[in-house]
Amino acid sequence: MEKSVERYNYRSNITIDWCPGCGNFGIVSAVTQALTDMKMDPKDVVAVSGIGCSGKTPHYLNIAGAHTLHGRSIPYAVGVKLANPNLNVLVMGGDGDLLSIGAGHLVAEGRRNSGIVVLLYNNAVYGLTKGQAAPTMPLNEKVKSIPRPNILDKINPVALAMTSGYSFVARGFSSEIKQLSMLIERAMKHKGSAIIEILQPCPTYNDVNTLDWFRKRVYKLEDDKTWNPVVNDKSEEEEKFNKGYNLSLKWGDKIPIGIFYENNTVPSFPERLSKIVPDYIKYPPSDQDVSDKDGYTIVDPIKTFIEKEIE
Amino acid sequence: MEKSVERYNYRSNITIDWCPGCGNFGIVSAVTQALTDMKMDPKDVVAVSGIGCSGKTPHYLNIAGAHTLHGRSIPYAVGVKLANPNLNVLVMGGDGDLLSIGAGHLVAEGRRNSGIVVLLYNNAVYGLTKGQAAPTMPLNEKVKSIPRPNILDKINPVALAMTSGYSFVARGFSSEIKQLSMLIERAMKHKGSAIIEILQPCPTYNDVNTLDWFRKRVYKLEDDKTWNPVVNDKSEEEEKFNKGYNLSLKWGDKIPIGIFYENNTVPSFPERLSKIVPDYIKYPPSDQDVSDKDGYTIVDPIKTFIEKEIE
C-alpha cells in the first residue's frame, strides 16, 4: 500500500451492460472515488467477484480483476490475499452470491479475518438469472419478477457479518456515493476483514426497494456525533458489539447506513500467520524464489522433515 | 405425531464404536429418553446425520435413519420433511459438519424454518478425522490433537442460529441428560425449525473442554424462574431476541444452558406451503397417487399448463 499514483483512470474502457438506472453504477463510482482518494497503485488492488450482475464489476475497473465462480469470490479473494498479503483485495458480490450459495464462505471468513474487503450488493433479487428472490428479500414480499409473495425469509447481512466475526462491518447505499467511498476507504485501511452491505436498487426486477424507497429511509450514522463504533481496546468490545448488533436489526421506516462496528483488537490472519511462517510478509508465497540458478530445488528435504531419516 | 407407542426400545442393537467417555453416549440417552417420553412411533421419526463421530448416531437408534454426507444433513432433513411434513425429523451433526462445510445450509434453514430439529454436537474438534480444530474452537486454543494453537477463531452456534432465523434456539450439555431430553422434546413440539447446541466432551482429542471443565461452568437458564424466552406475540419479539442474543455471547466461567429463544409467531415452511400447494398436509408429495389403476398419469397436462395450448 505504499506505492501510489497520481491521476489514474480507475475505470476501464469496457462498455457497461447493466440496465439503465441500476444501482451498480453508483457502486463503481464509489469504488473509483475511493481508489482515487487513496492514490492506489492499480497493481496493488485486486477486484474479485462471483457471478451475477454484480459479478461483472471487475471488468469495468482498471485494476487487476478476477471474475470467478458463483458463490466462490471469498475463497478466491482469500487465496490471493494469503498468497500475497501485500495486496488489497476487494470482493464484489451479489446478495445471492454471498448470502445464499456462498454463505458458508462468508461465515468462515469471519473466523479467518484475512483482511479482505467484501462489498455485498444488496438488491434483494438474483439479477442475472431474471429476478428470483435473493436471501435479502423479506418473507411475503412481492416484487414484480416473482409470481407470488416470497416464501423464504430474509437474512440480515450486517447482523450475520457481526455474528461471524468480521472486524469491520458497515452498510452503504449506492446513491450515497460520497459516504460509500468513505466507507470503502475506511474498510481498506482496516487490517482485518471488512464487509460493507450496499443497498442497491434493481429497477428491472425489484419494484419495491426502489431508489425512492431507499432515499426516504436511509440516514447516516455518522450524523450522530456521539456514534463511535470503533473498538481499540478489548474492554469496549462487548458494549460496542451489542450496540452495533442491536442497531443492525432496525429496518423499516428508518434504515441506518454507516459503520456499525470496527474492532481493531482482533489480529488479522496475516498477522497470525506471521508468527508461524518465517518472513511471511517480506517473502510471501507469491514472491519467493523456489529454485537455484540451475533450476534445482532450494529445499532441503531431509533437514525440513528431519525426523524421517534413518542413520 | 398422533400415533404413539408404549414401551418401545429406541436403542438399536448395533455396537457403539465411540471412544470410552465420549459425550455422544449422553446424547443418545437424551434422545431415546425424549422419544420414550413422547411415546413416539418409531416410523414417525427420522434421524438424519452427516459424517463424523456424530454422524454414526442414527445407526444406534431404532428409528428411521439416514446417515448422509458430510455437511449435507440439513438438505437431506429438509427434503424428508417437506416431502412428508407429517414426519418428525432430527438432524444430528458435528460442529464441523454443520458450522464449517455445512454452514451455508445451516444459515439457509433459518430463512426456511422447515420444522426440523437440529442437534449440533459441539466438541470443538473434527473427531472422526483425528482432532483438527472445528469452527467452535476459539482462537489460540491448543488441544492435544493440534500441533500449535488454533489459528482460526470460533463461531458461536447459538448466536449464528438466532441471526439466521431459527425460531427455537437452545443449548444443552451431553451430561445433563434430563435437561437435554426436555430440550429435545420442546424442540420437537415447536413448529418451526429448532436448533440445540450440545456441549460434548471428546476425551480423545479435546483435553481443554473436558467433562469437568463443562461441569464447573454450566448453569441452567430455567433455574432463573424469571427467564422466559418464548415469544407468542410479535410485540415481544425484539426484546426477547435481544436478550437471548446478548446472553448467547456469554462464554467463560459461566456457560448458560437451556432455551435462549423460542418464537412461535414465525410460520413454518409447511405452513407457508399449505397456502399455495393444494392439500399439502393431507396428501404431501410422499403420499400421493400418481397413476390411475391402469398405471397411466392422472395429470391433465393441458389444463395444468393451459395457456400453452393453441385452439
Next chain:
Amino acid sequence: MQETDINLLVGGPQGGGIDSAANMVSMAFSLAGYNIYGIREYHSNIKGRHSYIHFRIMHKRPRSLKYPVDIMVALDPDTLFEHMFDVSSNAKIIYDTSFDKFELKNARMITSDTMESIRNELKSRNLTLDVHGILDYFRSVGAVPIAMPFDKLINDYVPEGPATRYYNTLGAGTTLAILGLDIEHANEGIKYAFRKKPSVVDSNLRVIKAAYDYVDKSEIKPEQLKFYPVIPRILLTGNDAVAIGKLMGGLRFQTYYPITPASDESTLLENHEDIKFLENETKNLKKGGLVVVQCEDELSAVNMANGGALTGARSATATSGPGFSLMAEGISFAGMTEIPLVVTLYQRGGPSTGLPTRNGQSDLLFALNTGHGEFPKMVISSGDMEECVYDAMKSLNYAQKYQMPVIHMIDKTLANTMDLVPEIDVKRVRIEKYRDNNNHENYKRYDLNTDDGVSPYGVFGKDVFWMTGDEHNELGHVTEDTSLRDKMMEKRMRKLITADREIPMEDRAILYGNENADITYITWGSQKSLLLDAIDELKKDGISANLLYLRMFAPFPSEYVGEVLKKSNLIIDVESNMTAQAAKIIRMNTGIEVKSSILKYNGRHMTIDEVIKSTKRIMGKELEMVVLENGS
C-alpha cells in the same frame, strides 16, 4: 406451387420484447394453420445486448433452421450489423428510419471483438462504417431494406407511448402483414403473447393495426399466403416440455437453484404447483399438489431431492453445467444408497461459466463419469419436444425401477427451441413404481436376495430402516466386511445389467433411414431433427444417408451400435462440442473409431445449410473434421 418455407430473424436488444414478438408470430402463424420452429439466441445480459430469434415457418412441421433468412426485422441498428451475412438475396429487411444516421462506433452493446470483425468486413468492401454502409451492403447482395418510421407510426396509434416499448410488436406485425397473414391472426397472437399482462393488450393491438395500415398504404406487396385448417397443438420450448413430462410422470418434489438455461423449467413448475387432474376414474385417488423448493445452492438442491425421494415422493432437480459440477457428490450418494433421483441437465457452452446462455453438448463424458467411485447411473438424452416430454416421464420411471440416479440431458438449443407440438398423449408412457416393500416386520433395505439387483424400496414414514453412504449391510448399517462389500458392489452394478436387458432398443438408439446408405450420421440431442431434415435434403441431391441416433449412454447399447456401424460406409459424427464425445464413448464401448465429424462449439445452434455443405466437403475428402461457424 412450392411449399411455403419462410426463414425469419427478429433481432433487437435484450429486454426489448423479442420474446413477446416470437410468441406472437408463432401464435399468429399457427392460427393460419402453419407450423413453426424457432430458436432464441441471447447474451448473458439483462438489458441492451443483441438478442434474436431465428424462425422457420412451414405447413409441414419444420425440424431445422436455415440460413440465409428471407425476412429480417431489426429492432435496433445492432441487428443490421450483427447479421450482415445472414440474409438471402431478395430478403426483406425491416428497420426503423431513424437508424439511418447511426454510426457503427456508437453501437455500444456490440462487443469490441465482434465490432472489430464487422469493421474489417465493411472496410474491406469499401463501405462506410454506419447504417448507410450496411444497407449498401445489403442492397449489393440483392436484399430489400424496408425503412419504417417506428416512432411516428407508434405515436400516431398509441400516443400515450413510450414508443420504444412497442418496437417489437410493430416489427413483428409488419412482418406478418408483409407475409400476408390475416390481421385477426396477428391480433390473436398479441392476446396470446400478452396473456399475463392484459393491461397492455389493447395498445399492442393498436400497434398491429398501425403495422397493417402502413403496409397497406405502402408499395410493399404482401405475399399470398395459403391458410390451412388448424389442428390443436401446444407451443412448447424444451424447458416446458420437460416440466410437463415430469409432472405427468408423477414428479411431486422438485428442488432447484436458479441457473440458465435450466431454471425456466423449475419456474414453470413453481407456477403450477396446483395440479389439474384428468377426470376419469381418479376420484378416489390421493391427489395433492407439487412442491417446488428454491434452494440455497445446488448442493442443497441435489441432496434435498435425494431426501425427498426417501419418503417415496418422486423427486428431481434441474440444473446446468456449473450446478451439475456441484452435484457430483450427491449423485454418487444416490448411486450408493440406491435413491431414485432424476437430474435434468441442461447443457450450455462450457467450460466453467463459459457461454452461459449459449448452446453446447460438452457435458456428456462428465455426466457419464460424474461422482467418485463406481456406482450405477443412467444417462439419457432427448432430441426433440416429444422426447423431452416422454423421456422426462421415463426418467422418473427408470429411477424408480432401478433405484439409481438418472441424468436426463437436454441441450440449450433444445431448451430454447419453440415448437408447435400436436396434443400430448397421456397414455403413451405408463408410470412404473418402485418395487414395493411388503415385509414391514423385518425389512432389509438392501436385501441381497435379488436376482436383478433390485431390493424392495421401503420409505420413511412407513418403514424403520437405515441407510448410509458408507458401504453397508442389508439393513443399511455401516460395514467394512470384505465379502459383504463385494456382494453389495455386485448387487448395485447388477441393476445396470438388468436395465440393459429390459429397456427396449428404440429408447436407446435408433437407426433412422435406409440401412444401406452412403453416409451414416451419428448424433444425439438437438441435432436429431436437423439431421432428419438433412437426410431428406441430401436425397434430393441423390445422396443417401441414414442416422444412428443415440438416446441412452448408460447403459450403452454397445452391441446394437457396433452392429449398425460395422455395416456403415462413411460415418460422420455430428455434435455440438469440440472433442466428439459421443464418438469417444462409441469407441470405448465398441472399439470402432469414427473418423469424420462435423462439430460446432461456438455456442450457436446448427443450421441445415452448414451441415449439408460440410457433409459434402467430407464426402469430397476435402476434410475429415469440419467446424461449423454460423450464428451471431
Next chain:
Amino acid sequence: MQETDINLLVGGPQGGGIDSAANMVSMAFSLAGYNIYGIREYHSNIKGRHSYIHFRIMHKRPRSLKYPVDIMVALDPDTLFEHMFDVSSNAKIIYDTSFDKFELKNARMITSDTMESIRNELKSRNLTLDVHGILDYFRSVGAVPIAMPFDKLINDYVPEGPATRYYNTLGAGTTLAILGLDIEHANEGIKYAFRKKPSVVDSNLRVIKAAYDYVDKSEIKPEQLKFYPVIPRILLTGNDAVAIGKLMGGLRFQTYYPITPASDESTLLENHEDIKFLENETKNLKKGGLVVVQCEDELSAVNMANGGALTGARSATATSGPGFSLMAEGISFAGMTEIPLVVTLYQRGGPSTGLPTRNGQSDLLFALNTGHGEFPKMVISSGDMEECVYDAMKSLNYAQKYQMPVIHMIDKTLANTMDLVPEIDVKRVRIEKYRDNNNHENYKRYDLNTDDGVSPYGVFGKDVFWMTGDEHNELGHVTEDTSLRDKMMEKRMRKLITADREIPMEDRAILYGNENADITYITWGSQKSLLLDAIDELKKDGISANLLYLRMFAPFPSEYVGEVLKKSNLIIDVESNMTAQAAKIIRMNTGIEVKSSILKYNGRHMTIDEVIKSTKRIMGKELEMVVLENGS
C-alpha cells in the same frame, strides 16, 4: 542360505498403538540393515475396531506383501479371529494369555457381518466359538501359538502402568526378540517411534527389556538373523513422499479440508511451514515459509488454491473422493482460466463415503472427465514412493508450464504404505516455471499469438489484467463473439497437444520386462511394485511376463500403448476397482479391448500370492476375470 523374507502382521484395536509398533519395528529392522515394506489397514473409527499392519522384511527392498504371514502379533483377541486364514503353517502367533477365556460373542468390535462368517467358519470345523477354538484351528494347520502373560510382564517392568498402554511395544518387542534382532536396534526403534513423546520413551524401553528377557527365558529359539551394514534411508509413507515432493517442487501455498486418507499430507506440511533450505548458493534468493490453510470445505480449498496461483505462488490442494467431487467446478474454472493448479487425489474405497479408510482405484474415469465443459487437464498417477516424490514435483511443473489443472492420483494403499527410501535426489527434477510475462505495458493474459497455446503468465501484484470463467478475449474480458470463442477453445486445447509432444514417454507409460513375454500385465498405481515382484516370481515358474505401467492418463500416450499391446500375447489388466477403468481408457484411445483382468474392490491391498494364483487361473483359461478377496 535362502534370503530372509519375513511376512509379519500386527493386529489390535484402533487407537491401541499399532502405528507406534509399526514405526518401531521398521526402524529396528532398518538399523539391522534390512528393508521393510508395510501397509496399514484400519476401520473408519477412532478407538476400538480392528486395525493391523501387514509387513514384509527382506534385505533387498521388498515391493509387495504376501499371505500367509510368518508371524502374527495379536494385541487383542479380535485379531486372532479376524485373521484366521492369514497365517502359514509354522507361523508363530503371539498373544496374551488372558485371551484364553475370551468368547467370540464378546468381541463387540467385530462387525456383525464379519462375526457371522467367522462363526460359520468355526462351526463348520466343529470348533468352539472362542479363543480356544481359534487356537485349535491354528494348531490344526501347523501354526504355533505363543501365549504371553502381557499384564504380568508389563507390570513387572513398568509398575506405574497402565499395562494396556504397552501391549503394542510388548508385542512388537517380542517379535523382534524372536526374529533375532539385537535389543539395541529395538531400543532405537522405540526412540524413533516415540520421538515426539519423549516422556514415554523410558517406560517403553523397559517393556522392550521385558520382551527380550521373556523370550530369553522361554523355550522359544530366536532366529539367527544376519545383520547388514546400514545405508541411509528415509522411512516414508505415500502421504509423506508427496508432501516432500511438493515442497521441493516449489509449493508455497497449500489449502485443504480434512479427509482420509489425504489430510496426513497437509498436516505434515502444516507442521513444516518453516522450510529448511539447502545451503549452496541460495544465499541471495528470496526465501520464505510455506502457507497451509485449513479451509471450511473443499469448495473453498480448490478455489482458494486457484486464487493463490493467481499471485504466482505455486499452489495445490489435496483431497480424496468426496472432496474431489466438490472440486469439479473449481477444476473446470482452472481449465478455463488457465490456472496452474495441482490437486492431489488420494483414492479410497467408493462410491460416496464408501470405505473411507480402505483402498480403491475407482476415481480414474471421474478424474479424467471431471468438471463440466471441455478444457485441458492433466491426470497423472504414482505407483511407488520415489514416484510420489518426483511426480509431485513434476505435477507442479506441468501445471506451471501448461497453465492447467493437474490431477495427481495416489491410492490409499500407497498413501499408507511404509517404505524405506534411499536418500532423496534434489537434482533429479528441475523446477520449471511458467512462461514469464515481460510486456507489462500492454499485457494480454490470453494472448492468442502463441503456437503452443501457452500465453505468458502475468500475476496479480505485478500486472493489471482480468480473468473470468466466462469465455473471454485476449485481455480476459467476457466475450460471446463466435470466432473468438473458437480460437480460445482451440488455444486452450492446443496446450494438451504441446504437453503430449513434450513430455517424455518414461513419464507416461513404461514397459517393464522383456518385450516378447507370454503375459503382459497392465496396471497403474500401487500395484506397480507388486507386479514387478510377481514377474520375478513367475520367472521362477518358467512364465515370462512384462508390465505396461501407466503413469499419465491425460494426455494419454495412445500410440505407444497401442504399439505395445498390439505385440502382446495374453494381456491382463490389474486394477483395484470393479470396472477395469484403465482398460476402458485404453480402448477409448486405441480401440484395443483388454479381455482378461484381475480386479479387487474389497478395499484391501493386493498381495502377491493372490495375483500369481489368479494369473495362473487366467492362463489356464479357467476364468477371464478374477476378483481378489484377501484381507481382513
